[in-house]
Amino acid sequence: MKEAPNKCDCEKCDVREMFYKNVEAQYIEIVCNTKIEKAFKKGDMIIEEGKPIESFIYLKSGLVKLFKQGEDVKGQIIIIAKPFDFVNLLSVFSDTNYNYSVTALEDSVTCHLDLDHIKNMIRTNGEFALSIMKKISKVSDTIILESLTIRKKNIHGRVAYILLFFANQIYEDSYFELPLNRREIAEFIGKTTENVIRTLSEFRRDGLIKIFGKSIEIIDKEKLQQVSDFG
Amino acid sequence: MKEAPNKCDCEKCDVREMFYKNVEAQYIEIVCNTKIEKAFKKGDMIIEEGKPIESFIYLKSGLVKLFKQGEDVKGQIIIIAKPFDFVNLLSVFSDTNYNYSVTALEDSVTCHLDLDHIKNMIRTNGEFALSIMKKISKVSDTIILESLTIRKKNIHGRVAYILLFFANQIYEDSYFELPLNRREIAEFIGKTTENVIRTLSEFRRDGLIKIFGKSIEIIDKEKLQQVSDFG
DNA sequence: TTAAAATTATGATATTTATCATACTATGAC
DNA sequence: GTCATAGTATGATAAATATCATAATTTTAA
Numbered sequence: 388m389k390e391a392p393n394k395c396d397c398e399k400c401d402v403r404e405m406f407y408k409n410v411e412a413q414y415i416e417i418v419c420n421t422k423i424e425k426a427f428k429k430g431d432m433i434i435e436e437g438k439p440i441e442s443f444i445y446l447k448s449g450l451v452k453l454f455k456q457g458e459d460v461k462g463q464i465i466i467i468a469k470p471f472d473f474v475n476l477l478s479v480f481s482d483t484n485y486n487y488s489v490t491a492l493e494d495s496v497t498c499h500l501d502l503d504h505i506k507n508m509i510r511t512n513g514e515f516a517l518s519i520m521k522k523i524s525k526v527s528d529t530i531i532l533e534s535l536t537i538r539k540k541n542i543h544g545r546v547a548y549i550l551l552f553f554a555n556q557i558y559e560d561s562y563f564e565l566p567l568n569r570r571e572i573a574e575f576i577g578k579t580t581e582n583v584i585r586t587l588s589e590f591r592r593d594g595l596i597k598i599f600g601k602s603i604e605i606i607d608k609e610k611l612q613q614v615s616d617f618g
Numbered sequence: 619m620k621e622a623p624n625k626c627d628c629e630k631c632d633v634r635e636m637f638y639k640n641v642e643a644q645y646i647e648i649v650c651n652t653k654i655e656k657a658f659k660k661g662d663m664i665i666e667e668g669k670p671i672e673s674f675i676y677l678k679s680g681l682v683k684l685f686k687q688g689e690d691v692k693g694q695i696i697i698i699a700k701p702f703d704f705v706n707l708l709s710v711f712s713d714t715n716y717n718y719s720v721t722a723l724e725d726s727v728t729c730h731l732d733l734d735h736i737k738n739m740i741r742t743n744g745e746f747a748l749s750i751m752k753k754i755s756k757v758s759d760t761i762i763l764e765s766l767t768i769r770k771k772n773i774h775g776r777v778a779y780i781l782l783f784f785a786n787q788i789y790e791d792s793y794f795e796l797p798l799n800r801r802e803i804a805e806f807i808g809k810t811t812e813n814v815i816r817t818l819s820e821f822r823r824d825g826l827i828k829i830f831g832k833s834i835e836i837i838d839k840e841k842l843q844q845v846s847d848f849g
Numbered sequence: 850t851t852a853a854a855a856t857t858a859t860g861a862t863a864t865t866t867a868t869c870a871t872a873c874t875a876t877g878a879c
Numbered sequence: 880g881t882c883a884t885a886g887t888a889t890g891a892t893a894a895a896t897a898t899c900a901t902a903a904t905t906t907t908a909a
Contacts, residue, residue, distance in 0.1 A: 455766060463769070465762065477759055478755060481759055482755075509748055509751070510744025510745060512744075513747065514741060516744065517737060517740055517741060517747075519751070521712050522712075524707075524710065524711040524713075524754060525713075528708055531696065531765070534762070535686055535696065538769070538808050542866070568887090569888095578866075578867090579868080581867075581869095582865095584888060585889075600887085772895070773895080799857090809897090813895090813896060815856095815857060815858060816858080819857095851909090852908090857902100858902080859900100860899105860901085861899085863898070864898080865895080867892100867895080868891100868894080869892080872887100874886080874887070875885085876885075877883090878883085879880105
């Protein structure tokens with residue numbers, strides 16, 4: 388990780404709209420002046436479980452995973468987040484320390500805003516408060532409903548689901564490079580590594596996908612969708 | 619369900635503290651005057667999936683379950699909520715319609731505040747906004763972390779966990795009446811009804827609990843805790 | 850009160866998934 | 880390049896869980 392040159396280029400910032408739409412100029416300036424932008428390499432730790440929550444972080448570019456490092460060996464991936472999904476929405480307002488860790492699955496850039504400034508903005512600007520709330524509510528909802536969706540599927544359904552998730556939600560392409568290794572996929576869907584590998588092999592044998600190491604090509608999207616829906 | 623006599627008795631309301639601590643008198647009055655209190659009998663539907671979200675609801679007394687009615691037969695219980703846990707925190711600020719249903723597990727009383735008034739209070743009162751946010755964040759966090767906790771346990775661990783959940787969190791007593799039938803427990807922990815029943819029988823045979831229909835007495839709490847932790 | 854329906858219970862069996870063992874393959878360090 | 884290490888892959892087996900069948904018990908409705 389390295390800190391990028393920290394010019395206040397909010398004009399070009401993708402998430403400016405959401406944050407600054409309703410905020411008065413003088414507050415924008417305060418936030419801008421204290422904003423820190425950080426660049427992370429693939430694999431870098433962005434947030435570590437247990438550490439104090441000091442800033443309001445959002446993802447500017449890249450891809451990250453949120454996970455529990457758990458006492459047990461097995462980690463558990465909570466969610467894969469892409470830009471526009473805030474990184475640390477879960478506990479920012481309710482806890483002093485992180486309940487989970489975040490690492491970069493791809494080279495990523497994050498924006499760090501001082502949490503106290505954000506809280507002040509919420510205190511002084513109701514519209515801003517409401518839009519943050521809307522976002523928090525949405526992200527939590529998504530995590531909860533996605534977890535219920537995955538939970539009721541068997542392993543075939545879960546693997547199919549996650550392949551379609553990457554194809555449709557993340558890369559918008561039938562051909563993509565998996566940002567997770569097989570063990571991490573297992574940690575995301577709550578099954579063992581071996582069975583994830585086996586299931587991928589079966590999908591390949593059945594002509595649903597092609598596998599080139601970490602690269603996946605979805606051949607029969609319709610059938611894969613069926614496996615996801617009814618599996 | 620019947621509407622209770624609707625006097626503005628906020629002075630005696632358990633959750634007044636949280637809501638009104640930071641709110642100016644004139645707003646309290648507006649909310650009070652439009653507040654509706656509703657009484658539900660055990661089994662009554664409080665919120666129905668798909669219906670529009672019109673009010674900000676919190677639970678004054680009783681016990682409720684939030685669940686997906688799902689296309690498939692099997693429902694899935696998201697959370698059991700007791701007073702002080704808001705009922706409809708999940709989607710209130712991010713959606714127009716409910717993503718889940720809520721029914722009363724015990725006779726319950728809910729307070730319904732006009733959602734637009736709440737939003738206005740958020741707009742005009744930053745401290746109030748922050749305390750609502752803190753609560754939302756906390757509830758979402760709890761749901762997510764609890765679901766991860768349950769997910770990594772086998773059926774013995776899950777059943778032990780839920781028994782201890784009722785004993786410690788809900789009833790604060792080793793002897794309690796289960797508010798869920800065996801099928802609903804299964805829906806909560808994501809296992810089949812038969813296996814929940816079987817596991818309860820095993821716990822009884824092993825002397826961990828006593829079972830009298832829906833009533834449970836926890837005999838060996840320590841051992842049950844071990845089963846929950848390591849199962 | 851009685852019949853019907855739902856719930857609880859248990860056994861037998863099938864299916865799914867995890868675990869263990871063993872290669873093979875790719876990757877990074879030296 | 881070579882070695883060590885992590886990741887991928889597959890088979891054999893064990894363990895966990897689901898499914899199916901059936902019966903007893905409790906609850907509900909007429």
